[in-house]
Amino acid sequence: MVRRVSRLLVAVVGAALAAVMSVGTAHAAPTLAAAPKPAPAGVDITGEGLAEPLRLRADTDAAHVTAVIDQVNWFGTSGAASGPKAADLGPKYTVVVLAGDQPKQTFDLYPLAKGGPRAFRPAKQPVATKVRAGWFLGRLNMSETLRTAGVPLPRQVETVSGGVGGGERMIPEETLDPGRDIDQAFGELRRLLLLNAGVVIVITMGLAGIALLIRRRTR
Template identity: 65%
Template structure:
């Protein structure tokens, strides 16, 4: 009985020793130390192409302009609102002085991100109104009025808005937008007549002043002569 127990113990020990010795070979050799794991960095999202939608006075349907088809017009319209600060004036001109209104919605791809109301023919110069309610990821903004660029009317007209061409507005800049020169000043004949009349009045005024000065000097000289006698 004792011998059988010893044989079983010896057999179990031999099998255990064989498993230990042959284990690494079946596992493909000694284990290798794994290197540091690489962290995958997500690629930056590709910027979406810009675009604008314009609605307003005398536009039967919205103007849908995208950078792929109308790059210059999109840039010109976005330039009218891209410079606005965070705070504008709380009140704008009276409604009767604003003129036609055009709403511009700025897009990134097919997602609307910003909206503005443009008044290119406002009395005293173009105006921009930024509503507090905005589309896109930031639905709220600080409402305010801003002076618009002087070339707002031409930028919108070039984009397709039915506005009359303004040849004598100063391009770029902020503020203004009305005609820089009145219509009357564009008549050269009228300007020449007015200039000659003004010159004549100036000459007569100078002659009158010289006569007064001469008479005054003569009177003073006569008075001094009488006193010195």
């Protein structure tokens, strides 16, 4: 009889432990899935007024790299077949997006084009991926983004509206508030510790119950 009761309690404790651990795994999975992807290593910018390429890297110029990439990372699969007249485009700046040391994408930006900034994505890209050449309306803050990154452009009135690409900050708010990610990490750690404490309490109570029943049966 004592053995049956002991086996039953062990089974109950094991089931409770498995349920708690499954909850912990389910809670941790979304956290891992939501982990941000590593940012590209940087961008190279060439064009009018630059005697040599402007090389920006994430480890030293993270905010500028993010802001420049933000100018081109929203383009759709296809753009307009033709753009403004050459005389209306103004200075051209070629942006090459890097992953590690390897160029992955290239774009031509025209921040001072008449009618608003323009961008052109060539069909020929550094990687083998096939894309369709196309023209796109650029973000209204393109000129200021490039200027603050080091491109010799005249100062423009600061614009926080992103134009056709959407309204966003020139430098994303996440970059300006790194403490938010730290607070989130500590919150996740605190919940994990509470979950582990619950597991220990369940096991302790189960073992205490088994010991108490065995003690009563053996008297």
